[in-house]
Amino acid sequence: MTIPAFIIKNALRNKRRAALSILSVAVSLFLLVTLQVALRELTLPPEDVGAALRVAVRNKISLANLLPARQLPIIERIPGVESVTPFTWFGGKYKNEEGMTFAQFAMDAKKLRKVFGEAKMSEEEYVAFENQRNACIIGRITAEKYRLKRGDRITLESTVYPVTMDFQIVGIYSGTVDDRNMLFHQEYLDEASGLPGMVGMWWMKVTSAEAMPKVIQRINDTFANTSAEVRAESERAFQLSFISMWGNIRILVTSVSSVVVFTLVLVSASTMSMAIRERFRELAILKALGFRRRELFAFILAESFGLAAVGGLIGIGSAYLLYTYGDISKLTSGVFVVFEVTPRILAFASLVAASLGILASLLPSLAAARMSVVEGLKTLD
Amino acid sequence: MATEPIVTIRNLTKVYAQGEIQVTALHEVSLDIAAGEFMTLMGPSGSGKSTLLHIIAGIDRPTRGECHVQGVDVARLNETELADWRNQNVGFVFQTFNLIPVLTAFENVELPLLLTQLGRKERRRQVAAALDLVGLADRMHHLPKQLSGGQEQRVAIARALVTDPNLIVADEPTGNLDAHSAEDVLRALQALRRDAGKTVIMVTHDPKAAAFGSRSVHLEKGELTNA
Amino acid sequence: MALPLKYNFRNVFVRWRATLATVTGIALVVAVFVLVQSLAVGLEKASQNTGDPRNVMVARKGSTAESSSQVTREQSRNILYLPEIARDARGRPLVSADVVILVNLPRRDGTGEANVTVRGVTPMGMDLRPQVTLTHGRWFNPGRREAVVSQKVARRFAHCDVGGRIRTGGTELTIVGWMDGDNSAFDSEVWMDADEARSAFDRDNYSSLLVRVADTNQMAALAKRIESDKRASLRAEPEIAYYSAQTRTAGPIRILGNFLATTMSIGAIFAAMNTMYASVGARTREIGTLRVLGYRRRSVLLGFIIEGVILAGLGGLLGCMLALPMHGYSTGTLSFDSFSEVVFQFRITPWLAAQGVIFAIAVGFLGSLLPAVRAARLPVISALKAV
Structure with a gap:
């Protein structure tokens, strides 16, 4: 028998205890990865090309x-x-659903390809969208959710305008980070609402990244001191301003996550300490056989680290697999879209698992160092 | 002395399966124990003396044969009936005392009484009487860890006798004690027989301890050698 | 017959080193659960606590927020003299036509901007909302670009001290006072003169009408009369019902709380299980002894479950105490109903605390079930094992 074989045999002596320890570590790290990924997505929303x-x-x-x-x-x-295209929030309710699961915007169909080039459709669909007055296009996710296809008609009641409008779906696009929105003609909205002359926002594409700051400055200056002052900003800045509106909730989620992680680390550490405390009898025997303290520490550490590593592997691995290959948008009914498990998050979680292994071995190590052989042999399970 | 047997054992056999191997702990044992005896069961390790005691006390079951205690065939009771039967008919004294560490001496002795219909006051009286009998009336409110080994064992004896069972069984009660404490415990067991009229069955391998009994039975390899 | 409770209690405490981590773990799980749920409760309470039972809110049919609702001046004139509407001493109908605008304001702590609800109200509108009282400064004067800010909003947004000026678009408003909305939705608002708001923000129409009925039994009749005008397409409902329906923001928070609670409780159940298994293992002989004394299997089973429940119940109580200091703490987030900042408080109601403890007890029960079964299954003879 070798020393590693001895350690493994020892760790699996109480299989139920080992399994519980590993599972609790796995659950903690799964949750840790989940919260980290969710927070990252909340604070840094995914960006389109x-x-x-x-x-x-x-x-x-x-x-x-x-x-x-x-x-x-x-x-x-x-x-x-x-x-430049207008971009007007319609706030339509589809069927009798309470919450809106997809957004609708009125725009200039002819500008779609130039401004939102990443939304991919066939040439035929583009042409149909540009030429048909009541045409609309929807994102792939929305189409799948409601089993909608080209040629279908849909009716939406606006919560913003006093209108209910009918549309025909002429295209289903994909390729944006969040293929959910519905787009239709601004003129069709003007006509239906009887309130032409107003739009929600302007969205535009600039010629180059260098030109952007100047364009933003010019737009802001141009409309300063008019009856409709504007705020122009990059798409990124616009997204981030949304996040700022979440207010304290974000801080709250962050601190709650920390508590969650702390709790689970505490629980797993105590579980593992308990698993190791069970070994006191063996440790005392080893001590009686002439093993030195240093070697006992190594035993304890190896076992604790091993349990944490296996638990970590299961927890982090399953989170990685689930979020990389699972359909996260479906799982969270659209709250999260990308849910990318980044290498940084993987590294952080692995680090937590490793420190958990070390931390959990500390108390038993101290106790083992202090224990006398006789006392250890007396220790009852 | 009444000759009516309190325990009647007929052709009792106990076979343990230890993995693949069958171990016969008791082989066709027949024995009568009269009420009011202080019987000691002796024999070397593995002779089956503890197994016999456990079957009599209703904490183990025979493979074959009968074991009647006060007319009841213990082997035929189910788990729940057996639990109630033990509570009412047998007091058990362990080698390792087995007091509940979180309960005081008084509470330990009271524990079996909680299973009866007795009221608080009556329980108090009986617990005090039992502790008095083993000479520990002044240690009532001590926790087990505050008592010496001999005192712990005497608390255990008080616990065994508090429900007023006719039969007290003791498994190596002096095995963990020094000679002086052992004598205290053995005298307490003798007192049970003499003052309270109990039947006492004690397993021991110590001839000096066995000398405190009124009759001695020897077992070897699962069979009686001097029934 | 059950084992005495003091036996269970003392056993929980005698192993305090092993149980401490479990109790703390369960306490933190419960604290997180209670805190997150108390946010949802706070949000719901703020909207439920809004309105006067005699008032009816009139808004455009189909609009989900006052800010996107429109009521024309003509529609408002038609409603003014409906017979069900109460009148004041001088015979004027108790109707207030408000205009609601969302204004983007910078946060006080410099962490960005958020939308705030600005309500243009008439003096009548202020009478119709007796929940709102002035705490600092004075009320705004009609015809002046002045505003009164809820003190809870003022603490969260820049330039909102009395005497401060907030700039929005081409408009500058001087803050002349702070108000308190008595923990209602008005705590999230800025108030100014209705006509002044319409001219400053270039609005022809009103956003909503608030109407007091003479007799609350006539509410339904009034609503029916207003809604029967198909051309106007207005909706009328009791003010209290209007606000208490605004609970969409609380939904995701509840989901978050439930998700965290579920996942964490799995970890907590493992912890409780481990503690209890260790306890059973360490007390093998003790359990056997109890059985020898005549205790039945189910007494042992029940005893260990009770221990697990005591352990977890302690954790639950501790968790509630950990969460309690946050009660009443004011916070804010984006409301999905009004698309603007809603200010509300953590609310730890007795029922919520009870839910936390029940939750903990469930964890203790589930965590101790298997160990208890194991304890009950131990053979009687194990009492004699020297371990």
Whole structure:
């Protein structure tokens, strides 16, 4: 028999205890990875390919205030602006659903390819969208969720405008980070609501990343001191401003997560300490046989570390597999889209698992060092 | 002395399966124990003396044969009936005392009484009487770890006798004690027989301890040698 | 017959080193559960605590937020003289036409911006909302660009001290006072003069009407009369019902709380199980002794379950005590109903605390079940094993 074989035999002596220890470590680390990934996605929303060149313009008072359509030609004339589309929140309720699971925006269909190039559809679908007045396109996820296909008609009741509108789906796009939105014609909305002349926002593509700061500055200055002052910002900044609106909740989720992790680490550490305390009799025998303290520590550490490593592997591994290969958008009914387990998170979780292994061996090691052989032999299970 | 036997054992056999191997602990043992005896069971390790005691006390079951205690065939009772039967008919004294560490001497002795219908006051009286009999009335509120080994064992004897069973069984009660404490315990067991009229069965391998009994039975390899 | 409770209690405490980690673990699980749920409760309480039972809220049909609702001046004139509406001493109908605008304001701590609800109210509107009282400064004067901020909003947003100025779009508002909404939805609002708000934010229409009925039995009749005008497409419902339906924000918080509680409780059950298994293992002889004394299997089973429950119950109580200092602490987040910042408080209700303890007891029960079964199955003869 070798020393490692002895350690393994020892660790598995009480199989139930070993299994419970490993499982509790696995659960903790699974949760740790989940919370880390969720927090990352909450604080750093995923970015589209085209985002680097996009600018969003909203009413300076707030997003809920509209902008006059007459701003369009003025913006288009600003150097560095390649293409501009209105982008108006419709806030439609689909069927009788309480919450809205997908957003709808009215826009200029002809600008779709230029401004939101990452939304991919067939040429035929693009043409149909541009030419049909009541046409709309929807994202792949929404289409799958409601089993909608091209040619279907849908009716939406707006919570913002006093209208209920009918649309025909002419295309289903995919390729954006979150293929859920529905897009339709701004003119169709103007016509139905009888309130032309106002749009929700302006979204545009600029010619280059270098041009962006200047374009943003120009737009903001142009409409300063008019009846509709605007706030132009990069797509990234616009997204981040949304996150700021979450307020204290984010801090709260962060601190709750820390408590969660601390709790689970504590629980797993105590579980493992208990598993090792069971070995006191063996340790005393080893001591009687002439093993030195240093070697006893090695035994304890190896066992504790081993349990933590196996637990960590199961917890982190299953989280990685689930979030990488599972359909996270379906699992969370659309709250999270990407849920990427980054190498940094994997490394952090592994580090926690390793320190857990070391931490859990500390108390038993101290006790083992202090114990006399006679006392250890007396220790009852 | 009444000759009516309190325990009647007929053709009792106990076979243990130890993995693949069958070990016969008792082989066709027949024995009568009269009420009021202080019988000692002697024999070398593995002779089956403890097994016999366990079967009489209803904590182990025979493979074959009968064991009647006060007319009841113990082997035929189910788990729950057996639990109630033990509570009412047998007091058990262990080699390792087996007091509950979190309970005081008084509470340990009271424990079997909690299974009876007795009221609080009556329980108090009986516990005090039992502790008095073993000479520990002044140690009532001590925890087991505050008592010496001999005192712990005497508390255990008080616990065995508190429900007023006719039969007291003791498994190597002096095995963990020094000579002086052992004598205290043995005298307490003698007192049970003499003052309370109990039947006492004690397993021991110590001839000096056996000398305290009224009759001695020897077992060897699962069979009686001097029935 | 059950084992005496003091036996179970003392056993929990005598092994305090082993149980401490488990009790602390369960306490933290319960604290997290109670805290997260108390946010949801706080949000719901804030909306449920809003409104006067005699008031009816009129808004555009289909709109989910006051800020996206529109009521034209003509519609509002038509409603003004409906017979069910109460009148004041001078015969004026108790109706307030409000305008609600969302305004993006920078946070006081510099962590970004958020939408805040600005409500343009008439003097009548203030009378109709007796929950709101002035705490600092004075009320705004009609015809001036002045505003009164809820003190809870003021603590969270920049330039909101009395005398401060908030700039939004081309408009500058001077803060002349702080108000308190008595833990209602009005605690999340900024108030100013209705006509001034309409001119400052360029609104022709009102957002909503608040109407007092003369007799609460006539509420349904009034609502029916208002909604029967199909062309106007308005919806009327009791103010209290309108606000208490605004609970969409609390939903995801509850889901988060339940998710955390479920996952963490699995870990806690493992911990309790381990502690209890260790306890059973260490007390093998003791359990056998109890059986020899005549205790039945089910008494042993019950005894160990009770121990697990005591252990976890202690954790639950400790968890509630850990969470309790946060009770009443004010916080804010984006409301899914109004799309603006909603300020509310952690609310640890007795029922919520009870839920926490029940939750802990469930963990203790599940965690001790298998160890207890093992204890009950131990053979009587194990009493004689020298371990």
